[in-house]
Amino acid sequence: MRIICVAGARPNYMKIKPVMDALENQGAEVFLVHTGQHYDPAMNDVFFQDLGLRPPDRFLGVGSGSHATQTGRVMTAFEPLVDELAPDAVVVVGDVNSTLACALVTAKAGPLLAHVEAGLRSRDWSMPEEVNRVATDRVSDYLLAPSHDAADNLRAEGYHDDQIHVVGNVMIDTLFANLERAERSDVLGRLGYETGAYGLVTLHRPANVDDPEVLAGLLKGLGEVAAHCPLVLPVHPRAAEKLNALGVPDGIRLVPPAGYLDFIALQAGARIVLTDSGGVQEETTALGVPCVTLRDNTERPITVDQGTNVLAGRDPARIVATALRILADPPPPRRPELWDGRAGERIARVLLDGGTAAKRPRPTDHR
Numbered sequence: 001m002r003i004i005c006v007a008g009a010r011p012n013y014m015k016i017k018p019v020m021d022a023l024e025n026q027g028a029e030v031f032l033v034h035t036g037q038h039y040d041p042a043m044n045d046v047f048f049q050d051l052g053l054r055p056p057d058r059f060l061g062v063g064s065g066s067h068a069t070q071t072g073r074v075m076t077a078f079e080p081l082v083d084e085l086a087p088d089a090v091v092v093v094g095d096v097n098s099t100l101a102c103a104l105v106t107a108k109a110g111p112l113l114a115h116v117e118a119g120l121r122s123r124d125w126s127m128p129e130e131v132n133r134v135a136t137d138r139v140s141d142y143l144l145a146p147s148h149d150a151a152d153n154l155r156a157e158g159y160h161d162d163q164i165h166v167v168g169n170v171m172i173d174t175l176f177a178n179l180e181r182a183e184r185s186d187v188l189g190r191l192g193y194e195t196g197a198y199g200l201v202t203l204h205r206p207a208n209v210d211d212p213e214v215l216a217g218l219l220k221g222l223g224e225v226a227a228h229c230p231l232v233l234p235v236h237p238r239a240a241e242k243l244n245a246l247g248v249p250d251g252i253r254l255v256p257p258a259g260y261l262d263f264i265a266l267q268a269g270a271r272i273v274l275t276d277s278g279g280v281q282e283e284t285t286a287l288g289v290p291c292v293t294l295r296d297n298t299e300r301p302i303t304v305d306q307g308t309n310v311l312a313g314r315d316p317a318r319i320v321a322t323a324l325r326i327l328a329d330p331p332p333p334r335r336p337e338l339w340d341g342r343a344g345e346r347i348a349r350v351l352l353d354g355g356t357a358a359k360r361p362r363p364t365d366h367r
């Protein structure tokens with residue numbers, strides 16, 4: 001089977017790697033297509049090095065732009081590639097613009113489409129990622145769900161069981177595969193932190209960082225938390241300008257975006273993590289580190305029900321109250337089912353055993 005695997009932005013690399021490895025181990029011919037949505041060395045190159053991800057077979061170089069510009073550029077560049085490579089299947093991961101763009105092209109071009117991380121729903125339509133998730137699932141043949149709650153969402157939307165495969169969480173495959181190497185990172189020493197004596201923050205959701213008033217409120221809350229536990233914040237490029245313009249309260253230290261191994265080490269050593277990232281909610285649960293999510297909702301409720309995550313929203317007072325409660329009384333570590341490091345293998349088995357059986361009805365099938 002000839003399979004295109006698509007990646008393009010920071011959270012894609014750790015999701016695609018275990019899928020590619022498993023597909024190749026099970027005999028598939030794999031092409032890695034990089035859309036170029038993220039391109040800074042700290043958002044891109046470092047992950048290829050840290051994860052041992054081989055260089056992409058094709059690079060589309062789309063860069064940044066509005067949603068329509070970016071999605072359109074990926075589609076325009078990806079369509080001729082699908083014609084040229086004539087894959088049997090295309091695998092897309094997650095919920096970024098590159099995911100949706102390649103899904104739409106594939107659905108019309110003919111190969112089977114597999115969506116890794118299918119069924120996650122925040123039910124918040126103001127999130128661009130929610131649009132990407134729902135639309136990608138709709139045109140996918142294989143809905144590869146990380147957990148049973150995601151499969152339940154899909155069933156509730158009318159998808160049939162023969163399309164839904166609960167395969168586990170690929171991000172956790174990569175976490176477990178790299179944990180020992182991350183433990184050898186010297187990042188804590190370089191930054192001057194002791195294990196368990198600092199908190200880690202990430203912020204990049206448009207709803208949190210695009211509006212300076214909202215961001216200022218978050219920083220106010222984080223500043224009060226920092227009075228109890230110093231905070232380090234690796235800055236996503238989307239937030240850089242606004243954070244620099246606003247300035248940060250004492251006790252919060254801005255650093256450049258961290259590489260994967262350093263960032264896992266920072267999470268593993270943290271007393272508390274405060275974040276609006278999707279992946280970080282999952283990694284903290286897998287590591288047993290307390291996580292306060294700076295959002296009103298999550299598409300990953302399993303990290304709350306079966307993990308260490310607490311939703312605190314955006315209100316500064318609630319963030320402070322939640323963080324202080326968690327610092328005083330951290331939640332016990334728990335591990336969700338199927339977060340066992342073998343999701344990539346299960347995905348490869350579904351795709352390679354499935355043949356064309358999972359092909360969703362297309363308009364042409366009804367002619």
Ligand code: UD1
Nearest residue numbers: 009010011037038039040043064065096097128129237238
């Ligand atoms: C994207 C994803 C988001 C994901 C995040 C992971 C979409 C709609 N959003 O958000 O789901 O959580 O990646 O990090 O796909 N920029 C740089 N250098 C880079 C990349 C981006 O400077 O290498 C800056 C540019 O100013 C760009 C802005 O960041 O305009 C936003 O980048 P973009 O890829 O559009 O969205 P993210 O906010 O990164």
Ligand code: UDP
Nearest residue numbers: 010011014234257258259260263277278279
């Ligand atoms: N990450 C990283 N360095 C950072 C911030 C995050 O390596 O400075 C990793 C993190 O460990 C996780 C992934 O990036 O594996 C999450 O990506 P991000 O938060 O950008 O996107 P999201 O998951 O919200 O889509």
